[in-house]
Amino acid sequence: MQDHSILSQVFLGYSPxxxxxxxxxxxxxxxxxxxxxxxxxxxxxxxVLNEVWPGAAAGQELALTLRPxxxxxxxxxxxxxxxxxxxxxxxxxxxxxxxxAAEPPAHLMIExxxxxxxxxxxxxxxxxxxxxxxxxxxxxxPVAELPRELLPCFSHSIVDADDERRVLGEAPPGVxxxxxxxxxxxxxxxxxxxxxxxAVATLGWPFDDPVGRPGARGGxxxxxxxxxxxxxxxxxxxxxxxxxxxxKKDPALAFRLMRYLNSPAFGLSVEISSFGHALMMLGYxxxxxxxxxxxxxxxxxxxxxxxxxxxxxxGLLMEELVAGNGDEEMRNEMFICGVFSLxxxxxxxxxxKLLGSIPVPERVYQALVKNEGPYQPYMAMxxxxxxxxxxxxxxxxxxxxxxIAEINRAQLRALMGAGALG
Numbered sequence: 001m002q003d004h005s006i007l008s009q010v011f012l013g014y015s016p017x018x019x020x021x022x023x024x025x026x027x028x029x030x031x032x033x034x035x036x037x038x039x040x041x042x043x044x045x046x047x048v049l050n051e052v053w054p055g056a057a058a059g060q061e062l063a064l065t066l067r068p069x070x071x072x073x074x075x076x077x078x079x080x081x082x083x084x085x086x087x088x089x090x091x092x093x094x095x096x097x098x099x100x101a102a103e104p105p106a107h108l109m110i111e112x113x114x115x116x117x118x119x120x121x122x123x124x125x126x127x128x129x130x131x132x133x134x135x136x137x138x139x140x141x142p143v144a145e146l147p148r149e150l151l152p153c154f155s156h157s158i159v160d161a162d163d164e165r166r167v168l169g170e171a172p173p174g175v176x177x178x179x180x181x182x183x184x185x186x187x188x189x190x191x192x193x194x195x196x197x198x199a200v201a202t203l204g205w206p207f208d209d210p211v212g213r214p215g216a217r218g219g220x221x222x223x224x225x226x227x228x229x230x231x232x233x234x235x236x237x238x239x240x241x242x243x244x245x246x247x248k249k250d251p252a253l254a255f256r257l258m259r260y261l262n263s264p265a266f267g268l269s270v271e272i273s274s275f276g277h278a279l280m281m282l283g284y285x286x287x288x289x290x291x292x293x294x295x296x297x298x299x300x301x302x303x304x305x306x307x308x309x310x311x312x313x314x315g316l317l318m319e320e321l322v323a324g325n326g327d328e329e330m331r332n333e334m335f336i337c338g339v340f341s342l343x344x345x346x347x348x349x350x351x352x353k354l355l356g357s358i359p360v361p362e363r364v365y366q367a368l369v370k371n372e373g374p375y376q377p378y379m380a381m382x383x384x385x386x387x388x389x390x391x392x393x394x395x396x397x398x399x400x401x402x403x404i405a406e407i408n409r410a411q412l413r414a415l416m417g418a419g420a421l422g
Contacts, residue, residue, distance in 0.1 A: 006044035013388030106133035314338035320410035
């Protein structure tokens with residue numbers, strides 16, 4: 001990624017758009033100005049985003065992205081993560097006006113606040129974007145009926161869960177006939193309620209439920225015990241023949257591991273053909289990170305798909321945050337720390353108990369169990385980006401002694417890497 005000056009002028013945060021099948025179908029990128037009175041160059045921002053989300057591929061999938069999908073379409077799209085489009089949530093009317101004037105490419109979805117949609121001054125620009133093929137979303141609950149001639153320009157309305165006043169199945173006032181994407185969805189109950197009300201998708205990380213909630217079965221489930229056995233074997237540096245025998249217990253798992261190792265994100269110059277080949281090429285220490293990824297994405301619970309999605313992105317972002325100054329051991333440990341940071345929610349067990357059976361480096365243990373140590377500030381930075389909070393972002397960046405531009409570049413590189421993993 002090129003060194004764009006615009007990345008020092010904005011704060012970036014991201015969250016997932018999740019459909020009814022619990023698949024993450026798009027990334028919402030929230031953009032705040034670094035200073036409230038600043039006027040960042042939106043044309044420059046669009047140039048950056050086009051590096052991460054190039055238009056040619058994303059545009060082909062855009063028509064399917066928010067439409068209710070049949071299972072075959074969901075399965076087909078799940079294997080093309082790099083094609084996931086982005087929904088731009090630009091904070092501040094001045095920045096959004098500048099974005100509209102910059103004529104964003106059609107493959108970027110644009111969120112427009114309801115009050116701007118109601119303002120006749122913006123009608124011409126919105127109609128032009130719609131005519132050019134852009135996907136527009138109304139953001140917020142309208143206080144009155146919106147102009148009827150503009151409603152066909154919008155695919156969906158985004159309504160915050162805390163501001164939701166509909167009865168089940170009713171469209172938001174002012175945008176009747178336009179389907180709804182529910183935002184600020186942070187728990188499984190809120191997700192279920194949004195779907196019951198007729199939402200086609202939600203926005204937000206749905207993992208604010210308490211760990212160990214009533215009725216939840218804690219501990220590492222049986223269907224991921226093979227991964228756990230492999231992780232322990234690699235930690236003990238057992239012979240390759242013994243590790244291969246473990247992997248043969250689950251052929252599907254072996255296939256997924258080979259797919260990860262041969263993905264563009266891994267960057268190997270040769271194709272890995274077997275576990276023994278992987279061990280020969282990587283060594284025990286480097287292989288641990290990919291087994292960590294396998295463990296964090298092994299659950300068959302459909303409700304955990306967004307959590308597994310988040311775990312992968314956390315690992316990639318943690319690694320990218322130290323890409324310029326960390327040695328290989330530190331980069332691998334940071335990746336494992338990020339990927340494992342949601343295991344407590346996946347397995348409904350405290351980190352103190354989980355990490356009694358899953359070997360992790362001491363610095364990872366400190367961050368996850370004790371919320372301290374050298375990796376904890378990086379985890380705070382990741383959570384600030386996920387929370388789309390300017391205050392927490394600024395505070396976390398100051399603790400890390402990192403510039404806004406460095407952190408934003410790390411975020412975008414991580415999102416690019418996530419697409420490459422497929």
